[in-house]
Amino acid sequence: MKTDETTVSRRKFLRTSAIGAGAAAGALAAPAVVTAQSPVVLKMQSSWPSSDIFQDMAKQYVERVEAMSGGRLRIDLLPAGAVVGAFQVQDACHDGIIDAAHTVPVYWYGKHKAASLFGTGPVWGGSATNLLAWIHKGGGQEFYRELTQDILGLNVVGFFGFPMPAQPLGWFKKEIAGASDVNGLKYRTVGLAADLMQAMGMRVTQLPGGEIVPAMERGVIDAFEFNNPTSDMRFGAQDVAKNYLLSSYHQASESFEFIFNKDRFERLDKDLQAILRYAVESASTANTALALDQYSADLQKLQKESGVKVVRTPADVLAKQLEAWDKLIPQLEGDAFMKRVMDSQRAWTERTVFYQLMNDPDYKLAYSHYFPSKIAL
Numbered sequence: 001m002k003t004d005e006t007t008v009s010r011r012k013f014l015r016t017s018a019i020g021a022g023a024a025a026g027a028l029a030a031p032a033v034v035t036a037q038s039p040v041v042l043k044m045q046s047s048w049p050s051s052d053i054f055q056d057m058a059k060q061y062v063e064r065v066e067a068m069s070g071g072r073l074r075i076d077l078l079p080a081g082a083v084v085g086a087f088q089v090q091d092a093c094h095d096g097i098i099d100a101a102h103t104v105p106v107y108w109y110g111k112h113k114a115a116s117l118f119g120t121g122p123v124w125g126g127s128a129t130n131l132l133a134w135i136h137k138g139g140g141q142e143f144y145r146e147l148t149q150d151i152l153g154l155n156v157v158g159f160f161g162f163p164m165p166a167q168p169l170g171w172f173k174k175e176i177a178g179a180s181d182v183n184g185l186k187y188r189t190v191g192l193a194a195d196l197m198q199a200m201g202m203r204v205t206q207l208p209g210g211e212i213v214p215a216m217e218r219g220v221i222d223a224f225e226f227n228n229p230t231s232d233m234r235f236g237a238q239d240v241a242k243n244y245l246l247s248s249y250h251q252a253s254e255s256f257e258f259i260f261n262k263d264r265f266e267r268l269d270k271d272l273q274a275i276l277r278y279a280v281e282s283a284s285t286a287n288t289a290l291a292l293d294q295y296s297a298d299l300q301k302l303q304k305e306s307g308v309k310v311v312r313t314p315a316d317v318l319a320k321q322l323e324a325w326d327k328l329i330p331q332l333e334g335d336a337f338m339k340r341v342m343d344s345q346r347a348w349t350e351r352t353v354f355y356q357l358m359n360d361p362d363y364k365l366a367y368s369h370y371f372p373s374k375i376a377l
Helices: 002-029 052-068 088-094 113-118 128-139 140-151 190-198 209-218 231-232 264-269 270-306 315-332 334-359 363-370
Strands: 042-048 072-079 101-103 156-163 168-171 186-188 203-205 243-246 255-261 309-312
Touching: 042 052, 042 088, 052 072, 052 255, 052 270, 072 270, 088 101, 088 156, 088 255, 101 156, 113 140, 113 190, 113 334, 128 140, 128 255, 128 315, 128 334, 140 156, 140 334, 156 264, 156 270, 190 203, 190 315, 203 243, 209 264, 231 270, 255 270, 264 270, 270 309, 315 334
Parallel strands: 042 072, 042 101, 186 203, 243 309
Antiparallel strands: 101 255, 156 255, 168 243
């Protein structure tokens, strides 16, 4: 009997002690009540009107940043002109007026012509995808950092995404049968393309996208390029011209530039910095899919609904462009930094495009096989 009582007492003691110890441990280890943390909000302005497909593409980036951060990071996306002009977003980022910008380097090429080398410089023979690969793997990102931070002293960091389809030669009031037909035309473009077209005999004006159609209506220009069938159609290019020439070497390798105020960027947690950087790559894929779908559909609309004559740029115009680049390149190489960048691009292109051209099948042959008489190049 005594043994049983001792056993029961011991069990009772151990059970009571365990409950008491557990309660005490719970009291000590219970996590504090966590209140919902307000998300970090970045103010980003683009260089695009709210109606442009480029603004839709910027939204794809914004959506991915918020999703990848679990809502901890949000971007307040504004269209061109909301805070500053389309061409002023880099300065606004540098000054901290905005936290970020969605733009293209050619819009600040007035600070240094090397800006154009990150998308709108000599083509060398590679596509926009090839140039974007150079930025990621061929040293281009470091050249960009050197230009923006060391040479220009800008308080910004930037990344690149969405290798754009080559930009059309553009919209013309009259038919263009050969290189002589572009001589003397008042033409809108930007960046080094302005130097290129001037070398071909055009009189060039540099304008943001939203100002192009009004300038055409007033006779300030009589031909222009912007970027793609969707953007062009949305701002009414078809209402002021009916001749649309696809294919050109003036801007054949451009990508979006995502700029951030450097101080603001570096104050963020490291994982949020990584999200901002790598969401660019995610959005790049989404942008590409949207572009192929929308550009092709809108090109058909321009032809069928607006009576636009869509043709490929004559071969002798393309040849004249290459000749004009040949004259410009030695002038640009007078700047030591630009020469280093172009030397790097040439070496990259010579190696990588050799592989691509040797490896790629003839897609035109296959297309013509399945869709005979659809296209003649």
